[in-house]
Amino acid sequence: MTGKLELTFTVVSEYLFVGSGAYEFDPNHNNQRPDVWYTFYRRNGQICVPGTSIKGAIRAIVEAISNSCISQFRRSREKVDKDHEPCRDQNKLCPACRLFGMTGLRGRVHFSDAFPEGQVRPQIVKIGELWEPRNYSGRKFYEVKRVPQLTDKRPQRNFRFVEAMSEGTCFRATLHFENLSEAELGLMAYALGWKTEKGTFDHAFTPKLGGAKPRCFGAVKFDPARLTVWEVQKNGLLQLRMLEGDAVGAKLVRCMEAASRPETGLFHESSWRRLVEGYQEKTDTCPREMY
Template sequence: MAQRGGPEPFIWVDVVEPQRDAAAAYDRPDAERRTLRLTLSLRVVSAYLHVGSGQLGIWKGRAYQQFARVGDQILLPGSGVKGAVRALAEALSRSCMPHGAGRGDPRPCGPIPRGASEIRLCPACRLFGATGYRGRVLFEDALPESGVQTEIIRLPAAWRPRRSEGRKLYPRRDFQTPAEGGRIRWVEAVPRGATFRLRLLAENVDGAELGLLLRALGLDVQDGKLVAVLAIPMGGGKPLGLGGVKVVQVEVEEWDPRALTWRAADPAEGVRWNLVRGEVWRALRSWLSAGSV
């Protein structure tokens, strides 16, 4: 069950026993499964989004943490977007904790022994992969759709987590710029309204796996259309109100193995929600609401 952590700015989602089933192959198409290509527009709906590069820059004599980029082009690395989406998929399903499992938590699915005759994985590992098993959802880097300008903003110094009671997620909240003085840090961020174009490939997925992926992207099916109802927490500064990203446009194509081409697809076709923990989804819809931005 998901619950608020008292006055702290986060949500605990309890860890449950993983639901492990046989993992599908990605190199052997199945008539009961689909291979889809999703092209998404991602819009920043929080005050700012900061996705760090690990590099430092100098601005007005101050060192700051740079936004991720290749050359002069800022971007959202596909690996980082995948990690943010996977974190929601893990919380929304009966999945393991592949990283940072605490004492008493269920063991992670990996590593997978070489040459294993049968691979049984939790829902998130079946979709996104585990050590020894390549995932079937692949993310490209997301590039800005228009002339996105970055800003240098100040944040309070980060602190080390003191306890763990499950999976920690941060609800949306208003960002307040800290006062000058004290322990602060400077980061490069993009402001609310910035949009990025992302393409991802979902290989050989069944209806339940597709349903979990859509939920982890913050999407619901309403009147046969995909609608964003939940913001994806992404990047740094989430406890402070940064890092809310919403899907504002979706194009779905399906691979036709007979014609050897992509064709427009109905995103709601065959979707099932039985891998999604209903009580967690309802709680996160409230706490991570995509709002009207």
Template structure:
């Protein structure tokens, strides 16, 4: 894409084209009984970009701020006074990746109207009185009238985190592109040395690189291939029968300023299994090598299935890898 100005810095995003073929739809899996895989994965989140910002929608004001210091800034999301990353925010980011790598349906909202991207698969529609067919993302994360089978807890800090007020270029609504999904690259944030409040810039309260959080990924009645699809969206791949981090998904806001890249690391996997003697369920807890082998099986099963759109996956995986290139400072 041509920049508005010849001297404009390269924009830190890329597009994954929407495939021409229709999504592979499947029947709805209900919640009335346990089947296949139900459980949770405890995950560690480590911030890989220079900063992570999850907006609260509120401001903080310092009336005593001197010249050249931030006086008003956007605050980080808090729950009961403690910073955290809402589970819904993580779910939305991971779902966006799943939609892309599984060739799921596409919809977007403009104001109060919902419009479909031209030539893209129509949004799934769920009806209770019919045998609905849903795309992979809607089967996993839900759609109107149907509760999904994958969700995240709120993510709390793992240890003490020192917040920082960071100056960034103003953020504007991106231009819409037909027949493609937009993602932001993992480039290097360029700090702005001048801390003077000025037009076309804002201040945000952010957490710095290497900050750590913990989160629980919970799932119900998934096949191994479906769990593998979610694992792919967490940035994992398989190489020589070993799980590896292939890229860093992005969470929160200020992605155009190259914020938000994180690494997910599995800590513990818990599966619920039927206990005939106790007439109930008992947890099967997997850790370290045993957990890694199971996750590799899920990733490989996904690759063998029709859930993973290999061309979209390969493009996204390559483009989301960390790049040793600067992120734009100014308006674009």
């Protein structure tokens, strides 16, 4: 199948922060408000979540739930067993590399940039400084907890300020895919946080996007809006199909059921269950400072 899946995603944690690599400076702060803060990513002056940021987050989930190679790690500090070393032979690729590509091989899925719906007003949020992890073993996915509210806006050592989008902000994006099997599209659906429940479509967890994940930012809920596919007919010709509403969910359920069949070698159920359990929302609050 070739086509596109139009999506919306809603911020369900208190904040979402996708850094631009730049910052703003207020020289007249008088120690009563932020003097420097890291800005949210923008394209042509408009708040935006880059498609590459979404792709990286979803690829990490695909790698985990398909038991694929670990594509990103620090060779000087992290150890990866032979079964999970990055793919090098294009004739022997793991499920994630077959979908997302690798050096020298173009991927078959990619995401558009995501723009918010309606007028939005970013907030300047104070968070504890972000430090490099001490433990480098295993894949890292951060729990969904509450963000501590730091109301003091004065500059303070070991804290920083970031420009963030608040809970409830909705973005629109599109997943473009080329030459996927139903099972491969189903694997992508699982990675977007969806599940099948007695033949029906439902949400299983909220993936995390952007930065400040250790500070409990970034949890979002994806929803499918419209599915457009080119399908090969019995006569060999292509036909365009557009699905909306319940028809999209029904199609995704079929794809996810195909992905979960053992013969596909795509879906690693025990890893999926561990990920879903770890991503369930907790009632406790993230630490205010270093942890």
